[in-house]
Amino acid sequence: MTIGGVARFWREIPQRYNLIGKQCGSCGRIYFPPRESCPYCRRKSIGKMRDIKLSGKGEIVTYTVIHVAPHNFEGQVPYPIAIVQLEEGPRITAQIVDCKIEDVKIGMKVEYTFRRIQEDGYTGAIYYGYKFKPCQQKQNHQ
Amino acid sequence: MRDVAIIGIGITKFGELWDKSFRQLIAEAGSKAIIDAGIEGKEIDAIYVGSMSAGRFIGQEHVGALVADSSGFAHLHIPAIRVESACASGGLALRQGYLSVASGMNDIVVVGGIEKMSDVGGTAATETLATAADQEWEAFFGATFPGIYAMIATKHMHDYGTTREQLAQVAVKNHANGALNPNAQFRREISLDTVIKAPPVAQPLGLLDCSPVSDGAASLILCPAEKAKKYTDKPVKIIGSGQASDTLALHARDSICTFNSTVYAARMAYKQAKKTPKDIDVAEVHDCFTIAEIIAIEDLGFVEKGEGGKAIDNNITTLDGSLPVNTSGGLKAKGHPVGATGVAQVVEIVTQLRGEAEKRQVKDATIGLAHNVGGCGASCIVHILEAM
Numbered sequence: 001m002t003i004g005g006v007a008r009f010w011r012e013i014p015q016r017y018n019l020i021g022k023q024c025g026s027c028g029r030i031y032f033p034p035r036e037s038c039p040y041c042r043r044k045s046i047g048k049m050r051d052i053k054l055s056g057k058g059e060i061v062t063y064t065v066i067h068v069a070p071h072n073f074e075g076q077v078p079y080p081i082a083i084v085q086l087e088e089g090p091r092i093t094a095q096i097v098d099c100k101i102e103d104v105k106i107g108m109k110v111e112y113t114f115r116r117i118q119e120d121g122y123t124g125a126i127y128y129g130y131k132f133k134p135c136q137q138k139q140n141h142q
Numbered sequence: 143m144r145d146v147a148i149i150g151i152g153i154t155k156f157g158e159l160w161d162k163s164f165r166q167l168i169a170e171a172g173s174k175a176i177i178d179a180g181i182e183g184k185e186i187d188a189i190y191v192g193s194m195s196a197g198r199f200i201g202q203e204h205v206g207a208l209v210a211d212s213s214g215f216a217h218l219h220i221p222a223i224r225v226e227s228a229c230a231s232g233g234l235a236l237r238q239g240y241l242s243v244a245s246g247m248n249d250i251v252v253v254g255g256i257e258k259m260s261d262v263g264g265t266a267a268t269e270t271l272a273t274a275a276d277q278e279w280e281a282f283f284g285a286t287f288p289g290i291y292a293m294i295a296t297k298h299m300h301d302y303g304t305t306r307e308q309l310a311q312v313a314v315k316n317h318a319n320g321a322l323n324p325n326a327q328f329r330r331e332i333s334l335d336t337v338i339k340a341p342p343v344a345q346p347l348g349l350l351d352c353s354p355v356s357d358g359a360a361s362l363i364l365c366p367a368e369k370a371k372k373y374t375d376k377p378v379k380i381i382g383s384g385q386a387s388d389t390l391a392l393h394a395r396d397s398i399c400t401f402n403s404t405v406y407a408a409r410m411a412y413k414q415a416k417k418t419p420k421d422i423d424v425a426e427v428h429d430c431f432t433i434a435e436i437i438a439i440e441d442l443g444f445v446e447k448g449e450g451g452k453a454i455d456n457n458i459t460t461l462d463g464s465l466p467v468n469t470s471g472g473l474k475a476k477g478h479p480v481g482a483t484g485v486a487q488v489v490e491i492v493t494q495l496r497g498e499a500e501k502r503q504v505k506d507a508t509i510g511l512a513h514n515v516g517g518c519g520a521s522c523i524v525h526i527l528e529a530m
């Protein structure tokens with residue numbers, strides 16, 4: 001991830017640090033990562049995409065455990081990574097932390113946590129963003 | 143639009159070819175195809191070449207002109223076009239060449255596909271392949287390319303009861319086919335146990351569920367179908383060509399276990415060819431990972447969704463089955479020089495339809511299908527071919 005340098009990273013900070021997505025002002029659909037226009041409303045949505053902070057709660061759709069990783073992640077193997085469906089609808093890819101690897105399951109309730117993602121061996125830059133951990137309190141909603 | 147035929151094929155050996163350069167490989171595949179078709183350089187109207195990432199693999203861009211130059215055509219000033227669609231670059235090169243002949247703009251077109259991957263280390267090759275995924279929203283967070291396919295496998299096993307053994311069977315079958323293909327990277331059979339006990343890459347996928355890092359090139363010669371018999375006794379007609387796209391990231395799709403790019407590209411190709419999945423005698427599908435073959439045969443309509451894992455036990459996709467899949471060994475055993483793959487698949491189908499596949503020949507094969515995927519399904523190209 002060294003290509004593009006620092007600007008490439010800080011450009012995405014609001015989204016990666018705080019889970020800020022976009023909501024279409026025309027149909028109400030919510031997108032994360034943010035989109036410039038709504039694929040369903042297209043021209044009607046231009047200029048009407050509003051920032052929206054996501055709750056950070058969701059559920060595991062599918063997952064894997066990475067054993068062979070790119071060099072920026074080599075120190076972390078083996079690590080679980082999942083597609084998480086957020087309460088508001090969007091799905092994102094993120095690491096699952098703070099639990100045993102064998103406890104990671106499809107359907108598991110998880111929530112956002114702010115963590116160090118990777119370390120660039122060449123520049124020494126450390127990149128932060130979201131990971132997900134098992135939900136602390138029991139959830140009553142689906 | 144006019145009908146288009148393939149009148150010549152050429153392929154190099156696939157593998158980690160330390161002694162062969164990018165230039166040597168493409169020149170070898172191209173000249174084999176040109177000699178096979180019996181055409182001359184001055185007849186060529188255009189060259190289309192698929193290459194995923196020459197810039198990262200060998201530090202060389204401007205691949206279109208380079209391919210024309212290394213093939214000895216610089217003095218003929220033939221238009222040369224490089225196309226890129228990740229691992230589907232080869233299939234896309236064929237589709238672009240096909241469209242240019244079908245349109246009437248060109249008569250004789252050379253299609254090539256190439257990748258020289260082994261000049262960089264394994265880690266660098268893996269990272270370059272990951273550029274076919276979403277760099278900002280998948281790779282940044284630690285998802286690898288095998289990891290993304292592994293998440294499809296986890297979901298397929300959960301939703302449809304597909305087993306670890308069924309994944310491994312794909313590798314066993316394709317290695318057995320590869321053992322019969324003189325150009326394959328791996329020419330040895332492997333056991334189910336060996337696949338399952340191989341070191342893990344991304345659970346549930348192990349090392350032997352993944353296609354290898356490969357060097358290689360392949361080439362095809364196209365011409366208008368009405369002129370094809372002038373060049374060869376065994377022309378093969380392109381009766382359907384389909385292409386579709388989808389989101390770069392797997393997570394952005396509603397369905398994890400279906401590649402809609404495959405569904406749409408196949409629908410386009412079947413419609414043009416006026417054929418259904420039942421009409422296909424032999425197919426090469428994009429098995430970059432074992433799970434990829436399972437979902438490909440479902441999305442192409444060869445079996446019902448969820449039934450892909452049983453296709454080998456049910457004797458459907460095996461060499462003596464009702465619809466043999468990846469007779470060449472597939473990406474898994476034949477090798478996967480990414481830009482070459484889509485072209486190499488069609489070389490295998492043409493070889494089968496000509497009846498020249500020797501020990502791996504599918505009896506009475508007249509209609510074949512080639513399925514080439516880019517990334518984890520953000521691009522797909524499907525071609526249907528028929529012996530003339």
Ligand SMILES: [Zn+2]
Pocket residue numbers: 024025026027028029038039040041042045
């Ligand atoms: Zn909308």
